[in-house]
Amino acid sequence: MKLNEHYFELTESYLFSDIARRVEAFAARHPEQKIIRMGIGDVTRPLPPVVTAALEEAAREMGKRESFRGYGPEQGYPFLRQAVADYYADRGTVVSPEEIFIGDGAKSDLGNILDLFSPDCTVLIPDPVYPVYVDTNIMAGRSIIYLEATGQNGFLPLPDSRVKADILYICSPNNPTGAVYDRRALQTFIDYARENGAVILYDAAYEAFIADPELPRSIYELEGARECAIEFCSFSKTAGFTGLRCGYTVLPGELIFDGHSLQKMWLRRQTTKFNGVSYPVQRAAAAALSPEGRGALEENLSYYRENARILADMLKNRGVFYTGGRHSPYLWMRCERGMGSWQYFDWLLENAGIVGTPGAGFGKNGENYFRLTAFGSREDTIEAAGRMLLL
Amino acid sequence: MKLNEHYFELTESYLFSDIARRVEAFAARHPEQKIIRMGIGDVTRPLPPVVTAALEEAAREMGKRESFRGYGPEQGYPFLRQAVADYYADRGTVVSPEEIFIGDGAKSDLGNILDLFSPDCTVLIPDPVYPVYVDTNIMAGRSIIYLEATGQNGFLPLPDSRVKADILYICSPNNPTGAVYDRRALQTFIDYARENGAVILYDAAYEAFIADPELPRSIYELEGARECAIEFCSFSKTAGFTGLRCGYTVLPGELIFDGHSLQKMWLRRQTTKFNGVSYPVQRAAAAALSPEGRGALEENLSYYRENARILADMLKNRGVFYTGGRHSPYLWMRCERGMGSWQYFDWLLENAGIVGTPGAGFGKNGENYFRLTAFGSREDTIEAAGRMLLL
Numbered sequence: 201m202k203l204n205e206h207y208f209e210l211t212e213s214y215l216f217s218d219i220a221r222r223v224e225a226f227a228a229r230h231p232e233q234k235i236i237r238m239g240i241g242d243v244t245r246p247l248p249p250v251v252t253a254a255l256e257e258a259a260r261e262m263g264k265r266e267s268f269r270g271y272g273p274e275q276g277y278p279f280l281r282q283a284v285a286d287y288y289a290d291r292g293t294v295v296s297p298e299e300i301f302i303g304d305g306a307k308s309d310l311g312n313i314l315d316l317f318s319p320d321c322t323v324l325i326p327d328p329v330y331p332v333y334v335d336t337n338i339m340a341g342r343s344i345i346y347l348e349a350t351g352q353n354g355f356l357p358l359p360d361s362r363v364k365a366d367i368l369y370i371c372s373p374n375n376p377t378g379a380v381y382d383r384r385a386l387q388t389f390i391d392y393a394r395e396n397g398a399v400i401l402y403d404a405a406y407e408a409f410i411a412d413p414e415l416p417r418s419i420y421e422l423e424g425a426r427e428c429a430i431e432f433c434s435f436s437k438t439a440g441f442t443g444l445r446c447g448y449t450v451l452p453g454e455l456i457f458d459g460h461s462l463q464k465m466w467l468r469r470q471t472t473k474f475n476g477v478s479y480p481v482q483r484a485a486a487a488a489l490s491p492e493g494r495g496a497l498e499e500n501l502s503y504y505r506e507n508a509r510i511l512a513d514m515l516k517n518r519g520v521f522y523t524g525g526r527h528s529p530y531l532w533m534r535c536e537r538g539m540g541s542w543q544y545f546d547w548l549l550e551n552a553g554i555v556g557t558p559g560a561g562f563g564k565n566g567e568n569y570f571r572l573t574a575f576g577s578r579e580d581t582i583e584a585a586g587r588m589l590l591l
Numbered sequence: 592m593k594l595n596e597h598y599f600e601l602t603e604s605y606l607f608s609d610i611a612r613r614v615e616a617f618a619a620r621h622p623e624q625k626i627i628r629m630g631i632g633d634v635t636r637p638l639p640p641v642v643t644a645a646l647e648e649a650a651r652e653m654g655k656r657e658s659f660r661g662y663g664p665e666q667g668y669p670f671l672r673q674a675v676a677d678y679y680a681d682r683g684t685v686v687s688p689e690e691i692f693i694g695d696g697a698k699s700d701l702g703n704i705l706d707l708f709s710p711d712c713t714v715l716i717p718d719p720v721y722p723v724y725v726d727t728n729i730m731a732g733r734s735i736i737y738l739e740a741t742g743q744n745g746f747l748p749l750p751d752s753r754v755k756a757d758i759l760y761i762c763s764p765n766n767p768t769g770a771v772y773d774r775r776a777l778q779t780f781i782d783y784a785r786e787n788g789a790v791i792l793y794d795a796a797y798e799a800f801i802a803d804p805e806l807p808r809s810i811y812e813l814e815g816a817r818e819c820a821i822e823f824c825s826f827s828k829t830a831g832f833t834g835l836r837c838g839y840t841v842l843p844g845e846l847i848f849d850g851h852s853l854q855k856m857w858l859r860r861q862t863t864k865f866n867g868v869s870y871p872v873q874r875a876a877a878a879a880l881s882p883e884g885r886g887a888l889e890e891n892l893s894y895y896r897e898n899a900r901i902l903a904d905m906l907k908n909r910g911v912f913y914t915g916g917r918h919s920p921y922l923w924m925r926c927e928r929g930m931g932s933w934q935y936f937d938w939l940l941e942n943a944g945i946v947g948t949p950g951a952g953f954g955k956n957g958e959n960y961f962r963l964t965a966f967g968s969r970e971d972t973i974e975a976a977g978r979m980l981l982l
Binding site for chain 2: 201203204205207208210242243245246247248249251252255256259260262263264265268270271272304305307308311312315316317318321329332336346365366368397398405440442443444445452455457458462465468469472473474476477478479480481526589
């Protein structure tokens with residue numbers, strides 16, 4: 201039996217285990233010190249009452265013979281696909297329910313979508329980046345070209361027309377840099393994709409953090425995107441679904457390559473290798489998009505946005521270069537005193553008892569950068585900002 | 592951009608849409624006739640109270656800040672992995688929690704596991720078969736050899752030592768034939784796999800239907816299986832989880848090929864392309880394995896088993912050759928009067944108002960066979976058996 205040899209080309213990431221080890225050692229040396237964790241990418245606010253009520257109601261439904269539901273449609277129930285279409289429509293973006301596929305999270309769909317493309321495709325991925333884009337392509341044996349995101353381009357690199365790629369990744373608002381592409385920049389990607397017959401995988405997991413109506417929340421706000429872009433979205437960060445698991449992927453009918461519809465191929469992939477998202481979770485997601493749910497999501501967003509503002513003010517005050525912090529839960533700061541990212545990690549832990557994420561964990565261009573997140577509690581965020589101001 | 596061309600080698604299955612079309616036409620011609628559906632593979636019994644209570648409790652937990660849970664371990668929570676290990680231990684099979692991976696259903700895991708193997712592998716798949724085994728391998732471009740399951744071998748074919756395959760599929764109790772391999776037969780597969788350096792993908796989704804302690808419910812009851820077999824299991828059919836979505840896959844530590852651990856490769860696959868099963872669903876699954884839950888599952892099983900017995904008695908009475916019906920929710924009957932499976936479908940619908948599944952939909956060896964299932968209500972099952980006895 202022959203294994204998929206590409207798995208052995210993956211580099212083992214020790215990022216989070218290294219962080220845990222260093223924090224543990226510090227805690228052992230300083231048992232009195234309260235450690236504040238500003239590195240987590242997970243949410244801390246609980247599910248809104250309208251969401252838990254929908255979960256409970258669906259549980260009761262499943263317990264009665266007359267309302268029990270077995271296998272659902274692999275692409276999601278019509279009630280949720282319609283709710284997502286309405287969520288787009290309210291921002292003036294037309295996406296039909298048939299183009300929306302409910303999945304168990306953007307991470308799964310971003311990995312699984314690659315099934316549709318040949319291993320011979322060349323992939324363009326920004327550096328630094330959410331490591332999953334890189335690893336899923338290495339697993340399939342694809343060539344990767346990196347798009348250099350740096351302080352010089354504000355971590356918003358554009359594709360170079362001399363570079364030929366078949367699959368382009370965009371994450372906006374970006375993880376880890378918090379940077380957000382404007383309309384003009386996104387149009388450059390779309391023009392590149394259409395000229396080169398390439399497909400854009402657009403990760404919009406953080407779209408709800410965008411407050412400025414001038415900034416695009418969906419790639420479909422741009423001309424020509426329906427012919428070249430797949431959009432990935434999630435209930436994780438706004439509705440607190442990191443533990444519930446629900447997201448959605450949009451494949452417009454116009455995505456035709458060599459005469460083949462990507463939407464039809466994805467439907468075939470999902471009906472063959474997936475059995476739909478848990479029914480109570482789909483009800484919970486629909487509740488999150490109801491008028492009452494939208495109010496609760498706005499509250500969560502305001503809370504995290506205010507945390508981000510507190511951290512951004514602190515960085516401004518210290519005169520540190522950073523991206524993000526607005527329209528994003530992430531702050532990507534240049535390490536102070538010319539330190540490397542692991543050096544800064546140790547220094548910040550030692551001198552302020554604060555844990556962040558070393559930028560080097562996201563790619564070589566992260567080497568002198570450091571990620572803070574706005575997902576902590578208000579009290580912790582204020583205390584962390586206060587401690588950093590005193591450094 | 593180059594597409595995965597293997598998708599275009601898939602044959603479109605019109606099985607269920609063809610069935611729906613013919614049933615609709617019949618209903619239009621005979622509006623007075625009550626149609627009984629004996630073809631469904633979905634369960635009809637609602638979730639047991641202990642399971643819905645666990646779902647509701649977890650929903651409430653997620654609504655409070657102090658008990659909220661975000662991202663969980665990709666391979667499942669320790670409480671559920673331990674509960675599954677205990678479920679095995681109660682039958683005398685030792686599987687450690689570290690070898691158990693919680694997933695969102697056997698269908699997903701059976702498809703996704705193929706990521707670990709080279710497209711150059713040759714696959715041995717029984718015919719007739721659950722179509723997903725075939726389609727997932729076509730998508731990856733693998734060569735498929737069919738293992739002929741026929742009336743002559745009781746639909747329990749054994750591997751031929753002259754045929755060289757790298758990946759072997761076994762489904763026991765089988766879908767669609769209901770046939771169950773005994774220990775001796777399974778040992779033949781294991782010996783073949785170990786001699787040929789092959790891996791066995793063992794689909795045990797229907798294991799709980801086995802009542803005879805002499806028949807193996809897990810492949811790990813057999814000598815040498817830990818070195819060559821991956822087992823896939825599900826809460827779908829026993830606990831009514833077809834709409835909740837939870838299953839588990841077992842990869843023993845001894846699965847080492849070319850010096851590489853399949854367990855470690857699968858962990859890498861899951862941490863990269865999956866984010867774990869919904870927390871409330873994992874709590875529901877653990878409740879299904881609690882003492883109270885086991886009682887409820889036994890009740891479900893007894894109900895479906897009695898349905899199967901009713902159908903089996905009817906077939907015996909009519910002198911029809913069939914497999915399954917015991918240790919399985921499926922009955923695989925030879926079409927009466929020498930009919931082909933679609934011909935029999937039409938005949939049974941026309942003369943008895945009963946809908947089943949034509950065997951041809953599962954492979955060429957299903958041509959003269961027909962599948963009935965025990966998942967309907969007791970009343971429908973009795974009425975269907977009565978109508979068939981009068982034919």
